[in-house]
Amino acid sequence: MDILRPLRPAAQPATPHPETVLRTVFGLPGFRGQQAAVVERVVAGGDAIVLMPTGGGKSLCYQLPSLCRPGVGIVISPLIALMRNQVAAMHQLGLNAAALNSSLSGPERAKVRASLRAGQLDLLYVAPERLMMPDFLEMLDETQIALFAIDEAHCVSQWGHDFRPEYLQLAELARRFPRVPRIALTATADMQSREDIRRRLCLDNAELFLASFDRPNIRYAVVPKAAPQRQLLSFLRAHPGESGIVYCLSRATVEQTAAFLKASGINALPYHAKLDPELRSKHQDAFLAEEGLILVATVAFGMGIDKPDVRFVVHLDLPGSLEAFYQETGRAGRDGMPAETLLLYGMQDLVFRRQMIEQSGSPPDVKRVERAKLDALLGVCETASCRRQAILAHFGETMAQPCGNCDTCLTPAETWDATTAARKALSAILRTGQSFGTGHLVDLLLGVKTDKITRFNHDQLPTFGVGTELDRKGWGSLFRQLIVRGLIEVNHDAFGALCMAAAAEPVLRGQEQVHLRRERSPRAANAAVKKKTGGEMLDAAASALYETLRAERARLAREQGVPAYIIFHDTTLAAIAAMRPATLEALGEIPGMGRTKLDRYGATVLAAITLAGKT
Structure with a gap:
């Protein structure tokens, strides 16, 4: 593939109108969602933080302003494969785009640098490490720059699941290029990560554009794990000839699963960090280029992958957080067409994930947040209500009605009247001053005289020992589901203490009932995902x-x-x-x-x- 398209003269034409560029270059009839507002902000020279779901059109928010402002748009991207595909996509649109990365030869890099100096590029994609090299920054000092776009901006946050220390250096851009607008983009970031993006990238005056996290074309399904290879095969038989990703927690499971699928006549390749780099790159390129190929991978694969026709994502093991789950499932259906996700989870997954957190060597406050994030994901797994509503609620978004396109909507779960138990849990939270986490509250309800219980005289409370109708596992599930329902909130600043939300008042007063999920058998759960997603639109x-x-x-x-x-x-x-x-x-x-x-x-x-x- 050519590194550059045939170069045009350096002279810049008159600044075009964004809607004209949208129509003539990108072939799109109009902007979607907040795209127009973002483009207007950046074209005018303002900074922006953009949170849009995968497939929501984030790339257009910096590609189009790069064409409307004088100079070249500098796009900071973490992955060579993503740069290569985006450059190829820009060439198809007739634009002059290039990338600078380690995959280029010396003469190829020199050609890109010469084009940059000559003002002949619309867009230049570069990794953060190369961008911050002194000689590269000095070259940019002599270059007219339209904007800086920081893609996958959640990498700057230590709370994010893809934290990359090299992203922290990008704050230098604010000091060195104060008149160049900067736009930070990500598909997922909770409140803590959003604040990290603003603070660590010195985007104090940036306008926040927070789009809906809803991906209505994606169907969510969560199933208890039982014979996972058989469950996976049953799911894949509804997707013949389609591209998809199967995520596994360990390299060994990746290899075993890929081998099993090949033996079953399914076109699948493994991908993990310990594969030979050349083979790993070959497998990734094959997945991006071929139709109907399944990639079985660890989470080492996926960030920034720009393949729009991924029709399904399967998790054979529990992810580490709801943010990771959302990010990984979001790689399905980027083109807006129907897509499916399936998560298999079991208690052994939970035990292993918790061990990973405790053995991580992270500071106590980071471990505490990671445990809370894992619990939030478990709450979504255990909820009896609409999964999409639960996922969106985690990101601070309210969905008025159930989605009708997840397994709990399509095959409602069996529930039980948990009103009395919920009132006991809420009472325990209030009587202990809303200052303790789940473990201590469960000890209180079960009547376990731990050192902490006696030290705070909580064995003298009326709620001590009133919850013996559930075991420890049952109470843990109840607390997680109450968090997902918005009746309980987690105070991360108070060491994960549980607090009663305003919505819990009617429950505590006996004015409102609570029905929670009762776990169904794997056989019954599997029935919810055997039928392929509807939505075939053509005769x-x-x-x-x-x-x-x-x-x-x-x-x-x-x-x-x-x-x-x-x-x-x-x-x-x-x-x-x-x-x-x-x-x-x-x-x-x-x-x-x-x-x-x-x-x-x-x-x-x-x-x-x-x-x-x-x-």
Whole structure:
């Protein structure tokens, strides 16, 4: 693949209007959500912090302003594979983009640097380590810069699941380039991580753009683990020929699972940190380029992966937090088309995750937050209510009605009347001054005279020993579900103490009932995920044309050595198949069909439509 497209003269044309660029370059009829507000802010020279879900259109928020402002947009990205794919995507749009990273040869790097100095680049992708090298910063001092975009900005936060120390150096950009707007972007960040992004990157005056975390096209399902390989195979049989990711906790499980799937006739490859680097890179490239390939991976894979047509994500083991779960499942359905996720979890997973936290060597306050994050994920696993509502609530977002597209909505869980037990739990929280965590409260309810119980005279409270109807595991589940329901809040600043939320008042007073989830058998739970996601939008004739277009796209991709989705997303092909445009003008109205793609592929697409109409 060429490092650069043919270079244009350095002279800059008049600043174009964002909506014109959106339409002519990106082939999109309009902005989505908060994109327009973000673009307006950055084009005007303001800083921004952008939190949008994966597939929500974050990249456009810096790509488009880079074209509307004088100079080059500098995009800080953590992964070579992501840089390579985004550069290829920009070339397909007719833009001058390049990347500087260790995969380039000396002459290739020199060519990129020369183009940067000559002002011939629209976008330059670079890793944070290379950006902060003194010689590179000195070169930028002599360069007209449109903006700095800090992608995967949650990497700056020690509370995030992808913390990268090298991101901390990026605060230097505020001092060195005070007049250049900066935009920090991430797909997931809780309140602590958001504050870290603002503080650690010196984005004090940045406007926060917080989009909905809802991904309505994704179906969530959580199933108790029992014979996980069989459960996985049952799930995959509903997804023949589709691309997906299967996450495992250990390298050994990755290898075993990939081998099992191959033996079962499924196209799967392993990916983990201990694979030979060349083989690991080969497997990642194959996943990005091929259709219908399954990658079995540890969490070493995935951050920044820009493949839009991942149709499913499976977790064979419990992730470490709800943030990690959301980030990893968010790699499915980036194109907006229906996608599914499946999480298998068991008590052994929980034991192992807690051991990892305790043995991590992290400071006590970090361990405490990690334990709370794990409990939040368990609460979502155990909830009887809509899983999507529970996930969104964790990120501070309220969803008024159940989603109708998760396993608990489609196959409601068996529940039990937990009103009395919930009132006992809330009473224990209040009578101990809302100053203690779950473990101490469970000891109180079970009547266990620990040193801590006697030291605080809690064995003299009326709630001491009133909760023997549940065991320790049962009380732990009850507290987690009450947190997910918003009846209890966790005070991380007070060592994880539980506090009663305002919504709990009617329950405590006996004015409102509480029904919580009773765990169902793996056999019953499996039934909730055997049926493939609905949402097929094309009739028989359009489906046949869609497959013809996919085959033609695959041929073009092979000729150019790029992934198929770089040429057209599935959503673009589906729209073409549904509308069957007969002219270039009509084809140009299809979302994703910008001016350059229309010039390059328009005749080929129209020929495929005509041929399909004759068969």
